[in-house]
Amino acid sequence: MEWTAIILAGGKSSRMGTNKAVLPLGGQPVIEHLVRELQKATGNIVISCGQSSEYAELGLPLLYDIYPRCGPLAGLHAGLAASPHRWNLVVSCDMPFVNASLAQYLVKQALELEGRGAEDGGRAIEAVIPRVNGQIHPLLAMYRCTVLPGLEQMLDDGCLKVKQWTSGLAVRYITGEELSRASGIPLEMIVFNMNRPEDYQAAQFYFEQNKT
Template identity: 50%
Template sequence: METTAVILAGGKSSRMGENKALMELGGITVMEKIIRELEPIAGRIVIVADDKEAYRAFGKEVITDMYKGAGPLAGLHAGLTSSASTWNIAVACDTPFANRGLFQELLRQARQSESKAAREGGSSGPEAVIARTGDRVHPLLAVYRRSVLPGLERELRLGHYKMTVWLDGLRTEYADGEKLAAAAGLPQECLAFNMNRPEDYEKAKAWLEKMKGPL
């Protein structure tokens, strides 16, 4: 079954002062860059955002949260609810250097672990494979089985919005930063880099210039 990719764009960008996903790097918006990287590996791409009109021009389905004000968990819930795929890529709209090599490695690990569990019998495979760089985990740079949806909805109904608490209850594997960096062809510090503030945007532009080429 095809892979679905969920781009989470529901934040207010208050620290940046403008919509992070629509800022340009290398002549294209961050949103367009992420879409281009996902298109070769995801049969379907959905954008989860409060402002549908802001993203219609990208030609992808735009959906909104069912649980308003509940943060990233609500965005992931909306994306998984709309999906029919076993495995789903989750990526935040402000990670400009996330690329197809990184996404492919996350999917490869998920499917490899799933196959191993099936061969060995008596154990279930992972429900999530999440990028990890150093001692930091990145739940919005990950792949999730759609089967996590009932538990996720239960947490939201109870008003539990902390993603780290929800993740503690899943069968989770972590994708090693060094492997991800090799697959992506990027330094580890770029893999999950978030543009949250104007100084982050300037840093991203400086990194891009240093890389000597388009994104």
């Protein structure tokens, strides 16, 4: 079954002070590294870029926010609204260690859950979200297209908190340990994201220590 990978790259990077998606790791921008990993898993990749055209050189479809200045939920919405597929993997552009194996595992879980009619609270599962050290990570997750109407309603109501939205979904949570085993990524790096300069420095150190 085909699926779409949606890279969220429309944030302001205010805490980083510069666009974190184009910061280099190993001589390659973070977003380009992420694209190359996802291309190993799917031929359907789009970039939800807010209002920017900065990523045109990547040669992928750029999706602009239908709800401008509404944060990550608007990026999620733009990606899901444009997707022709039932299931979609959403990945934030500041997660430099997401690899193809991790993506494929999340996809596999979503399809298997749907195939056996898994439910949560009497409703068919519509999201698969990592939960690492007690924290959920909805910007690295699988979403079924049926979540779109509820997402639009949240945006129309001005409710912009991602976790508030996901709390109303039928979700299956995947542990960090499970994702680490499936992907080969150390547990502490599974959902590592770069928000601040010190995060970028940590990512550079880890990348240099583990490059082949």
